[in-house]
Amino acid sequence: MTLKKIVKGLFLIGMVLISAEISRAQDFNPPFPRIGQITFYPAGAGPTIWKNHNMVIIRHYYPDDAKRIKEKNPDVILLAANDALEGNIIKNITGKPLPDEWYIHYADGSKVPFWGGYMTNLSNECPVANYIYGPQRFNQFLAKFLIENTDWNYFDGSLFDTWFQRLKWFVKNLDNVDLDGDGKPDGASIAEERWEKGKKTLVENMRALSPKPILAFESGETYLNGNGFEFWTQETVASRAWNMQKALDLLKNAVSPQMNYANSEAKGYGAVFRADFTSAQIVGAFFGHDEGTYAHRWTFLHDEYEAKLGYPTDPPQTLEENLWIRYYDTGVIISNISGQTKTVSASQLHGGPYWRFQGQQDPVFNNGKKFDTVTLQPIDGIMLFKQPVTLITPIVIDNVPKNMTSLGQNPVDYQGTWTQQDRNNITTDNPAYALFYGWGDFASPYAFSSPGNGENIAHYNPVLSVSGYYEILEWHGWHGKYPNDYQEASNVPYRILINNAPVHSGTIDQTKNYGKWNSLGIYYISKGAKIDVSLTNKANGIVISDAIEFVYKGSKQNQDTTPPAAPRNVKINP
Template sequence: MTLVTASVLSVSCDAPAPAPAPEPVRCPPAEPQSLTSPRTATYYLDQHVLPPIEELARYDVVIIDHEWAHRLPRSFFDQLRIVDPRVRLLAYVNVVDHPDQLGTYDYWEQRYALWQFQSSTESTFPEQWLAGTSTGSRVSQWPNTLMANLTDTAPRVDGRTYAEYAANWVVDQVWSTGLWDGIFLDVWGDRIFGADHDRWDIDGDGTDEPDEEIYGFGNPWERGVTRAEQLMRARMPGAILVANGDRSLRDQQLNGRVWESFADPYARTEPLADLDRYVALSSGQDHRVPGVSVTIDKRRAAPASPREFQRARYFLAATLMQNGYWAPMGADYSETVYYDEMDGGGLGRGYLGQPVMANPCPAALDGSYADGYGSLGDGVFRRDFEHGTVLLNTSGTAREVSLDQPLRRLRGTQDPVTNNGETVESVTVPAYDGLFLVNP
């Protein structure tokens, strides 16, 4: 198949025609030998059962709880890699939320080690490492848990802060199993927005510090998180480290970030801000190679409804404006879902091939369409690939797009009205929707 050309398109939206294409934007060079597109993921957090290997093997990145290393035989992971050589397995880890109690040791072996439980309800975890106020109140950011103190000024126990202890636990208890390609660090940000106290005693000196002195770049919480990342990176140089929450990428310690409810107009007040930050962070120099950005979206629509399929196209198209992995989830994080656009309705994994512009940056996103990437005006974006084109409409109005050459709609079974296999020279992209076209 030939490359999709990069000439300027026209968009009908009751606005002047776009100006001639400017000089191509020079974005940072791309990583070598990157996976073909689309790239997909699943963020599966059910604690009791995993999907079968054949189901997990549909995704390029699989995030599951680190405890599965002790609940399943090694053969399960080996077989998954045989069925899907592209897969990267990330262990879900949360070292911030101390639970009130745990179940049996066999079920929670690694959490027993982290939180030092002696039985399901008794723990010897140092109280000095739990966030608390000067009057003795504990801080929580999640129901039925207490927040651990990741600041670098936290009291030391046996010569270590909690951040240092937690980092070494990740290496010694999780990474040491040899089953994972990397670690997904949940609740791992420059600040913790869900904390139920906006003042607490971070260093045990009897004085509560306000949020503005705890969080933010260069403050004790962020310094503690950075110290933990440095320790993990030094001991796991080849691991993929991905952070959730509002975490800045620093000095190539992390491979990427995760965006939950990514660009969702029904969950975000400014969905386009997600897209801007995602493109900017993923194209920057502060992440480590390979870059692994993951976007996550729940269904939030009736199953098998037109709205569900529209939302899926929109989120995947938005993710394809950079080189991230889209993780579509059902009603919650214990239900995997899959859509025609993820494999082209049967064309196969990575059916779009490599992108024409390998590593888009914010200037390319904001600029007029040129060199296979950019804005067509009024919230409509296009990205070209070896074997097709993706259109994204982030506006609340349907847009008509005239194509520069005939392209073919996917032929799918979930939404055959949209994916009807027709060859087209112009298309209408509904509001908050995306469209996937392949070379005829």
């Protein structure tokens, strides 16, 4: 083979690799709105709940959940969250405690506490210790440990849940910290400098083993691929403005592919949620909404998530200070984080006319009308479209108020004797409709009843703000820890009433079709109609009351407009 052919072959291989990398990078640039979610616990029904999300963040030590999420949503950006800077987490995986040398110490030899454990030492001055892979510093070990203990068949990148951007925010008496283990205090400024260099070395060590993107919560360093804004919801105008500017800076200066995640802990779906959502979209962040930083247990879903905006047509702009606007292929988003009431009129926008979308959750604000003017609250936002559109996220009535009853809806109304399942009596692979089977009032994944004569009734009563056709679907897992623990009923009676008139009834076989939506039919339901879908225990086994879903299908029934095929081999009698 000639040198020319060898060079040509290497060039072609290089072009293939570059093309593959470009193609892969395009996966990190989905259309808007960009929706994400983080959870730190077993996913449960998460793969179904997040099936249309653009980004999901789960713990790296849940590979089975990662597989299920990717199977349901192959295009999702799936990040592997780790809390490995808390040393006890690594011990739980390896079964061996970390060497004492790998923790941060004070000059007197005591370890620096954090969250019931101790802070690990990422600095390049950390003493060498022999652990798992041989003698090395902690930032050498951790890079290899995270890469080897993350299933890259499913995960697309890493996110550090704990990052410790500045030691002074977490370490008392920083002047007395001893990072190099010589028994002498480093001093606060030297400790901070060593800490920052050590974190950068950790990232370099990881990238030497894998090219996958790396993010961190509350970081901001441009040698990462982006930041997780765990506190996107802020009390002050200055903090909100800082978040937006930091997100824009990272999209420009961080390592490619750049991406940010913005987590909202707003209450409900009102003005604060709208401000969080719209500001995140304007700066290109993936947006998620849950109970907040305390646990990240539950997901809140919104009508806005059903939108299809396409891509931005220009950069973010301001109509005035802290009143942001950005245009997209099919609409425009305005976000007011000024702390003052602002009025925006159609004459201030270009590319119109625009319409508010017709929504279920806030039908007064999102009323479907042609846009003329809006008065935004001091912290608020609005999403407008070039064409009239109805956006209704599936409405779920579940057995408890959260996890996963929809915002603005009431949970199941139980009559008779029903038992809310204790999370300790099931396993996390029970396919009930819930996320983490955690603690507190909303931990029960489903309710159940013993068989009887119909005296126990579960009523599902959604409130619908938009008239149209809705598909009604039922979900159940199995009862107990394993599928064969108990005999579920094969003939659970259900009945559907609209304005007290029966429209359909039948039975559900709960011995099969676990962990999926089972259709009970499509029905026209008028705005404000009284709806009652009920289950009873007049059955031949345990009756499970889990979730019922109402999926908006449009204002008109789908009609088959495809003409029939031309007849063949037909003889026409004279």
